Amino acid sequence: MSHRHTDVTRQVADACPVTEVLDRVAGKWSIGILMAAGEGPVRFTQLERSLTGISRRMLTLNLRKLERDGLLTRTVHPTVPPRVDYALTPSGAELREALLTLTGWARRHGGTIAVAQQAYDREHAVDSGSAR
Amino acid sequence: MSHRHTDVTRQVADACPVTEVLDRVAGKWSIGILMAAGEGPVRFTQLERSLTGISRRMLTLNLRKLERDGLLTRTVHPTVPPRVDYALTPSGAELREALLTLTGWARRHGGTIAVAQQAYDREHAVDSGSAR
DNA sequence: CAGAATCCGATGCGATACTG
DNA sequence: CAGTATCGCATCGGATTCTG
Numbered sequence: 191m192s193h194r195h196t197d198v199t200r201q202v203a204d205a206c207p208v209t210e211v212l213d214r215v216a217g218k219w220s221i222g223i224l225m226a227a228g229e230g231p232v233r234f235t236q237l238e239r240s241l242t243g244i245s246r247r248m249l250t251l252n253l254r255k256l257e258r259d260g261l262l263t264r265t266v267h268p269t270v271p272p273r274v275d276y277a278l279t280p281s282g283a284e285l286r287e288a289l290l291t292l293t294g295w296a297r298r299h300g301g302t303i304a305v306a307q308q309a310y311d312r313e314h315a316v317d318s319g320s321a322r
Numbered sequence: 323m324s325h326r327h328t329d330v331t332r333q334v335a336d337a338c339p340v341t342e343v344l345d346r347v348a349g350k351w352s353i354g355i356l357m358a359a360g361e362g363p364v365r366f367t368q369l370e371r372s373l374t375g376i377s378r379r380m381l382t383l384n385l386r387k388l389e390r391d392g393l394l395t396r397t398v399h400p401t402v403p404p405r406v407d408y409a410l411t412p413s414g415a416e417l418r419e420a421l422l423t424l425t426g427w428a429r430r431h432g433g434t435i436a437v438a439q440q441a442y443d444r445e446h447a448v449d450s451g452s453a454r
Numbered sequence: 455c456a457g458a459a460t461c462c463g464a465t466g467c468g469a470t471a472c473t474g
Numbered sequence: 475c476a477g478t479a480t481c482g483c484a485t486c487g488g489a490t491t492c493t494g
Contacts, residue, residue, distance in 0.1 A: 211427075211435065251487090258439055
């Protein structure tokens with residue numbers, strides 16, 4: 191992986207820096223992690239339990255990515271057993287605030303969407319038109 | 323594709339409906355489309371030009387997905403040549419508002435992130451420690 | 455406890471060609 | 475103009491195994 195910027199995507203990013211930024215929140219877990227980390231310094235296992243269903247692999251990868259983007263800090267306590275705390279940076283905290291607006295919408299319209307989907311599916315199903 | 327809810331993910335969605343909703347904004351283009359569609363009724367080609375770099379395929383797929391979610395409407399004018407207008411629904415418009423908060427953050431911190439990444443890469447590079 | 459490494463299936467997305 | 479259909483690569487993400 192390293193630090194490639196997906197060469198092609200870059201051209202788009204030039205015209206729309208927003209897209210580039212959003213790409214790093216696009217993952218399946220990124221947002222959840224930022225949310226969970228907002229409650230203050232959190233440990234690895236803590237996050238693992240908050241994000242029900244996440245694998246160690248993905249947690250680590252996303253954590254590293256967010257750290258690289260300067261959205262959260264990783265503090266290693268040289269104890270035994272090892273202990274690592276994750277906390278949002280100022281930028282990360284601001285992002286989390288912005289995301290709250292989004293999750294707020296999600297809570298308000300989550301049900302609405304499910305209904306809309308079912309209506310759509312009923313209408314666009316293998317339907318012979320108005321047969322029924 | 324149809325309407326599978328990725329059985330496993332469902333369990334997570336139950337605990338966190340937010341995740342489920344965010345999944346439909348997670349794509350590379352969804353957000354851009356919602357933004358572009360916010361300016362009022364927009365035509366297919368219009369969108370295609372706004373979202374620099376998008377392929378017809380992805381535009382269509384995302385459009386259909388958003389329509390299915392009840393976030394935008396698709397109006398076909400039976401003329402020749404055909405003409406189709408896309409417009410946000412009330413839900414979609416609200417989502418767009420929420421996303422503005424996010425894109426606002428993006429604009430403020432886009433540069434910050436790039437810097438953070440480079441600093442991170444310099445520090446975590448194939449570095450032999452303090453040799454330098 | 456907090457990872458790193460590897461394997462592998464599922465999905466995203468782009469390029470291209472065809473259509474009403 | 476506004477799609478649809480098919481192909482193929484790249485990335486995402488899960489399961490498993492090994493380590494300091």
